[in-house]
Amino acid sequence: MQKILSDFIIGETGIVKSVVGEGKIKRRLFDMGITPGAEVLLRKKAPLGDPIEITIRGYELTLRKTEAQLVNMEVKG
Amino acid sequence: MKRFALAGNPNSGKTTLFNGLTGSTAHVGNWPGVTVDKRDGVYKKCAEPISIIDLPGIYSLSPYTPEEVIARNYVLDEKPDCVINIVDATNLERNLYLTTQIMEIDVPIIIALNMMDAVEKRGDKIDAKALETKLGVPVVSISALKGAGLTELMDRAYETSKAPRKGRTVLESGALAHLITDVKIALDGQGVENPLFHAVKLAEEDELEVRAHKDTVNMVEEFKKTFKDDTFGDDFEALIADGRYKYISENFSSVITKKNKEKFASTKSDKVDRVLTHKIWGIPIFLLVLFAIFHTTFSEDFLYLGKIFGFSSLEDLGVNTEALGGKLLACFYDGAVFSPGVIINNLWNNIIVEYAFGWLVDIIAESGMSSWAIGLLNDGIIEGLKSVLSFLPWILVLFLFFSILEDSGYMARIAFILDRMFRKFGLSGRAFLPMIMGFGCSVPAMINTRTLADDKERAATVRVIPFFSCSAKLPILTAVAGAIVATFGVGNADLITYGMYLLGITSAILAVLFMRNTTLKGETPPFIMELPAYHAPQFKNLMIHLWDKAKHFIKKAFTIIVASTIVIWVLSHFSFSWAFLEDEQISESILAQLSMLVQPIFTPLGFGSQLGEFGWVFVVAAISGLIAKENVISTFATLAACLAAVASLNINGLDIEAEEGIGAVQAMINATGIGVPGLIAFIAFNMTTIPCFAAVGTAKAELMNGKSFKGTLIFWIVSSFLVAAAVYTIGSWWWTAFIWAAAIALTAWGVILYNKKAEKNK
Numbered sequence: 001m002q003k004i005l006s007d008f009i010i011g012e013t014g015i016v017k018s019v020v021g022e023g024k025i026k027r028r029l030f031d032m033g034i035t036p037g038a039e040v041l042l043r044k045k046a047p048l049g050d051p052i053e054i055t056i057r058g059y060e061l062t063l064r065k066t067e068a069q070l071v072n073m074e075v076k077g
Numbered sequence: 078m079k080r081f082a083l084a085g086n087p088n089s090g091k092t093t094l095f096n097g098l099t100g101s102t103a104h105v106g107n108w109p110g111v112t113v114d115k116r117d118g119v120y121k122k123c124a125e126p127i128s129i130i131d132l133p134g135i136y137s138l139s140p141y142t143p144e145e146v147i148a149r150n151y152v153l154d155e156k157p158d159c160v161i162n163i164v165d166a167t168n169l170e171r172n173l174y175l176t177t178q179i180m181e182i183d184v185p186i187i188i189a190l191n192m193m194d195a196v197e198k199r200g201d202k203i204d205a206k207a208l209e210t211k212l213g214v215p216v217v218s219i220s221a222l223k224g225a226g227l228t229e230l231m232d233r234a235y236e237t238s239k240a241p242r243k244g245r246t247v248l249e250s251g252a253l254a255h256l257i258t259d260v261k262i263a264l265d266g267q268g269v270e271n272p273l274f275h276a277v278k279l280a281e282e283d284e285l286e287v288r289a290h291k292d293t294v295n296m297v298e299e300f301k302k303t304f305k306d307d308t309f310g311d312d313f314e315a316l317i318a319d320g321r322y323k324y325i326s327e328n329f330s331s332v333i334t335k336k337n338k339e340k341f342a343s344t345k346s347d348k349v350d351r352v353l354t355h356k357i358w359g360i361p362i363f364l365l366v367l368f369a370i371f372h373t374t375f376s377e378d379f380l381y382l383g384k385i386f387g388f389s390s391l392e393d394l395g396v397n398t399e400a401l402g403g404k405l406l407a408c409f410y411d412g413a414v415f416s417p418g419v420i421i422n423n424l425w426n427n428i429i430v431e432y433a434f435g436w437l438v439d440i441i442a443e444s445g446m447s448s449w450a451i452g453l454l455n456d457g458i459i460e461g462l463k464s465v466l467s468f469l470p471w472i473l474v475l476f477l478f479f480s481i482l483e484d485s486g487y488m489a490r491i492a493f494i495l496d497r498m499f500r501k502f503g504l505s506g507r508a509f510l511p512m513i514m515g516f517g518c519s520v521p522a523m524i525n526t527r528t529l530a531d532d533k534e535r536a537a538t539v540r541v542i543p544f545f546s547c548s549a550k551l552p553i554l555t556a557v558a559g560a561i562v563a564t565f566g567v568g569n570a571d572l573i574t575y576g577m578y579l580l581g582i583t584s585a586i587l588a589v590l591f592m593r594n595t596t597l598k599g600e601t602p603p604f605i606m607e608l609p610a611y612h613a614p615q616f617k618n619l620m621i622h623l624w625d626k627a628k629h630f631i632k633k634a635f636t637i638i639v640a641s642t643i644v645i646w647v648l649s650h651f652s653f654s655w656a657f658l659e660d661e662q663i664s665e666s667i668l669a670q671l672s673m674l675v676q677p678i679f680t681p682l683g684f685g686s687q688l689g690e691f692g693w694v695f696v697v698a699a700i701s702g703l704i705a706k707e708n709v710i711s712t713f714a715t716l717a718a719c720l721a722a723v724a725s726l727n728i729n730g731l732d733i734e735a736e737e738g739i740g741a742v743q744a745m746i747n748a749t750g751i752g753v754p755g756l757i758a759f760i761a762f763n764m765t766t767i768p769c770f771a772a773v774g775t776a777k778a779e780l781m782n783g784k785s786f787k788g789t790l791i792f793w794i795v796s797s798f799l800v801a802a803a804v805y806t807i808g809s810w811w812w813t814a815f816i817w818a819a820a821i822a823l824t825a826w827g828v829i830l831y832n833k834k835a836e837k838n839k
Contacts, residue, residue: 013341018308019315024141025603030318031137032605033171036308038322041341044351047359048497051506051604055341057170057322060608062493064500067603 001075006052006068008042014073015039021070033057034071080128080155081120081234084148084179085163086172087134088609090191094163094221095131096621098231122228123235130157133527136171138178138278140285143527152182153271159185159238161230163221166196166203167610169333170325177321180214181244181274185237188216189230194223200336207332213245222615244273247324253316256280256300263293281314346486346610353487359494366487370478374418374471375571383413404428422470434463449650449657456718457646458639461711466634467738471551473623476517480622483510484614489606496604502586503593505529505604508538512585515545519772523779531602537592539776540789541585543768544796546578549706550764556710556738557760563739564746565753573757581764584800587821588792594828596788637770638711641704645697645712649719660719664690672696682762682798683755683805691720691748695759705769710738717741720748754808758801766797 003014016038019029033056034040041055051064085091099118120127132151133144140146152160162179164172179186190205209216215233219226248257261276269275269290278286279297287294301311309315353362378384390412397403408423409415415423441454482488488510496506507529514522522542526535546554558573593599648668650658658666672693679685684695694716701708721744745751751759767773767790780786806813 025605027137027139027141027314027318028603028605030315031139031174032607033174033322035315035319035322037319037326043341043347044354045356046354046493046497047356048494051493051496053354053493053608057168059168059171060610061605062496062608063605064496064603067605 003073003075004069005040005042005054005071005073006065008040008052008068008073008075010042010044012075013039013041014075017072017074019071025067026070029063029067029070032061034061039076040073078119078126078128079158079235079238080130081159081161081238082130082132082152082155082157083161083163084132084152084175085134085189086136086165086168086175088607089134089163089165089168089172090221091134091163092131093618094161094189094191094219094227095129097221097224097227098129120231123231127231127235135175137175140283146285152179152184153274157184159187159234161187161189161234163189163191166190166192166218167199169203169329170322173325173329174321176212177247177324180212181246181271181277183242183244183271183273185240185242186214187230187234187237188212188214189221189226190216190218191221193218194220194225202334204332204334208329211328211332214242244271246273246277248277248317248320251316251320252304252306253280253313253320256297256304259300260293260296263296264290267293277317281317344610346612349611350490350608354490354494363491363494366482370475373416374474374478375574376416377411377419377571378413379416379419380414388412388414418471418474421474425470426467430463430466434459452650452660453643453646457642457715460714460718461642461646461708462634462639463714466631467552469627469630471548473627475548476626477619477623479514479517480619481614484612484618486609486611489608492604492606493608500601500604502589503599503601504534504538504589505602507604507606508534511538511542512545515542515547517548519543519545519547519768520775523772523775526779529602531599533593533597533599534602536780536785536789537589537597539779540592540792541588543772543793544581544585544588544765546581546764547706547768549769552710552738553702553706553760553763556713556742557756559739560742560746561753561756564743567753577757577760577764580761580800580804584765584796588796591824591828592792594832598832634707638705638707641701641708642711642715645701645708646715649697649716660721663716663719668697669693672700681805682801683758683809684751684762688749688751688755691745692751694720694745694749695751699759699763699766702763703767703769705771706763709763710741713738713741713745717744720744752809754805757808758805761804762797762801764797765793765800767793 002017005014005016008014016034016036018036019026019034021029038056043053043055043060045052046062051062052068053060053062055061083091083095095116095118098120117128117130120129130151132148135142135145135148138145138149140149151157160179160182162176164176176188188208190203190208193203193205196203205216205218215237217226217230217233219230221227246257248254257273257276257280260279261272264272264275264279275286275290279290279293282294282297297313301313304311306316309319353359355362373379382388388410391398391403391407391410393412396406398407404427408427409420438455438459441451441459444451446454482491491513492506492509494506495509499506499508508526511522511525511529514525519542522545523539526538526542529535529538554574554577555570558570558577561573562568562570645668648671649663649666650660651667652658652662652665653667653670663669676688676693676696677686679696679699680687684692684699686692688695694713697716698709698712701712717740742756746756768776773790776789777786780789803817807817
């Protein structure tokens with residue numbers, strides 16, 4: 001099932017399909033390891049619901065929902 | 078001398094390694110981006126001394142953040158003899174991503190595989206030998222924290238630096254291999270250094286490279302027309318980033334043996350995190366932590382034990398607080414147990430500083446020097462020094478707590494928790510660290526804004542950092558608040574202090590909102606940040622922080638502050654005709670005459686013309702604060718000694734040397750007849766106006782373009798007049814609050830309307 005990362009619920013895992021958007025933000029997402037094929041777990045959301053925290057490539061990364069909207073995912077299982 | 082550069086991801090232990098190699102005491106913290114400028118030191122245990130350059134921590138060599146550009150330009154232009162790439166073994170995949178980029182530069186490189194002990198503790202294994210074979214560059218396992226493996230690292234780095242190395246890329250088997258090879262050959266033909274690195278960057282269409290190699294860009298454009306990838310289309314930047322990560326996961330998963338095969342295993346750090354960033358409890362816990370810090374530092378009734386159990390004061394118990402024993406006891410207890418911060422402060426001020434300087438003052442007074450020399454030494458320099466040194470304990474205690482927050486990794490979580498709120502003001506949660514650091518000192522806080530990727534966000538943050546009342550402004554707060562309570566018998570000193578901190582924060586928020594909607598308009602910057610694993614703060618690290626801070630502060634006290642105290646003393650004891658003036662004649666001094674000239678412009682703020690004959694003292698104090706904020710109270714102390722000599726003033730009963738400058742401020746109050754609103758406005762003015770020399774210099778360096786810096790100076794002057802005028806008028810005539818509220822609402826409405834119109838026109 002396809003889903004964007006910002007719609008993930010806590011505990012959900014998936015594989016990165018593609019990253020849209022451009023320039024700075026997209027490059028930053030790539031540099032931090034959010035590239036097609038990477039496995040992602042949505043670990044938690046901040047108390048106010050945003051930003052979110054994910055586990056990717058063995059470490060914790062936080063990003064906002066607006067940035068997570070740029071990441072297309074394939075939901076696992 | 079050979080030069081080795083340290084490069085690596087933020088929070089990979091780079092600064093710890095740097096300290097271990099050079100014996101330096103650079104600042105280390107568990108927060109991505111603590112090193113924001115390059116620094117150097119010397120390693121002496123090799124065949125020859127080697128200069129070590131610590132570059133800022135980076136994730137990539139992209140052109141988008143200042144740190145990345147600093148690091149990249151250093152390696153390309155300064156051509157170090159060797160790059161030591163520090164790699165966090167607990168996070169191999171992402172760390173090697175940077176390695177694959179550095180490897181493309183024609184420079185000898187060695188990998189320092191750090192935190193191997195943490196990997197082993199987890200029960201995992203990394204085969205350093207296999208890694209070395211795969212990468213084709215030397216790999217040495219180290220533990221920067223324990224100092225293990227450093228000698229081997231440096232010996233091998235030294236060997237490595239002897240032979241030149243040609244850049245290699247992991248993209249040679251990818252879809253862009255042809256393009257990269259062709260561009261590289263073309264660049265090589267043009268005699269460009271590091272052709273491979275530039276070829277890859279050109280293929281990425283990196284802004285900096287496209288500008289530098291205009292003619293070669295065409296090759297990329299031509300190639301692009303013929304190229305189509307299934308996943309990425311013609312997005313080469315994406316293709317290259319993906320190529321690197323693909324290469325890493327294909328080649329290096331074999332060097333790691335994991336004990337726990339579960340991909341998203343839960344660690345101890347996660348368990349801590351679950352509590353600290355809890356959906357409901359996260360924010361209350363954060364507020365509690367902040368409260369606990371301020372309570373332990375400043376409270377004179379620790380844990381409210383005095384209130385709860387109704388302890389008796391020392392006076393009621395009949396203790397003689399004049400004798401040394403009683404004095405010592407009074408440092409710890411008086412009707413309530415003091416908080417640790419207060420105890421340290423009392424011991425330092427009432428015992429150490431008191432006795433050390435008291436002794437010196439007596440010697441000087443009896444030395445038989447001329448009266449003006451004794452006056453300069455005792456009333457000028459020593460009084461000034463004492464008042465400055467008196468708050469060294471506050472600074473250190475507060476700083477210790479911030480270091481613990483930073484070291485443990487909690488600071489990064491605070492940014493995570495607060496981001497949503499910060500975004501409302503047009504900032505990211507990352508802006509929180511520089512701002513809260515502002516409570517300690519504006520200088521490191523401003524330097525730290527370099528971790529903010531967006532220029533406009535940086536400018537806005539730099540401008541409001543001084544509003545987060547720094548530790549040097551604290552004595553102004555405690556002295557004036559203490560004097561208000563002692564003279565007028567209103568309120569509670571803690572409450573006034575707390576209120577002023579809140580006023581500073583509120584002004585900062587309003588100012589940021591205003592700027593982000595007018596002069597510094599821009600998109601809300603992104604917030605994509607690593608959350609480092611929690612770890613217990615290192616005692617040694619903490620002590621290094623503290624020692625650094627103390628050293629810096631004492632140096633400042635003995636240089637710039639002593640110098641300005643002397644200047645102020647001289648200006649207040651000599652007339653324009655260079656005649657020495659006795660204390661009583663202070664009104665004729667150069668200082669008084671000059672200040673009287675500018676005094677009228679402070680009238681709307683409550684400490685201008687309405688204060689009469691001696692009103693200029695507040696103006697002098699505020700102006701001397703531009704040199705260093707510590708000067709405000711030391712100026713009061715110097716001037717109070719003069720005013721006390723004017724017998725007609727009813728201040729003889731006051732102890733003007735009383736602790737923390739309260740007596741000095743009381744003397745000012747009696748001499749000028751200033752009221753509470755004027756005094757509060759005076760604090761507000763000092764909090765929001767142009768900060769000290771050092772901070773102004775830092776702001777200038779950080780803002781880089783001159784226009785923005787001039788704007789910043791104007792911003793500080795305007796905001797301090799507005800805030801102080803608001804405080805004074807509302808304090809004097811409560812109904813003016815409505816006028817101010819209406820003015821703010823009108824401005825907000827005007828800005829919104831204007832922005833809407835501008836958007837329509839677009």
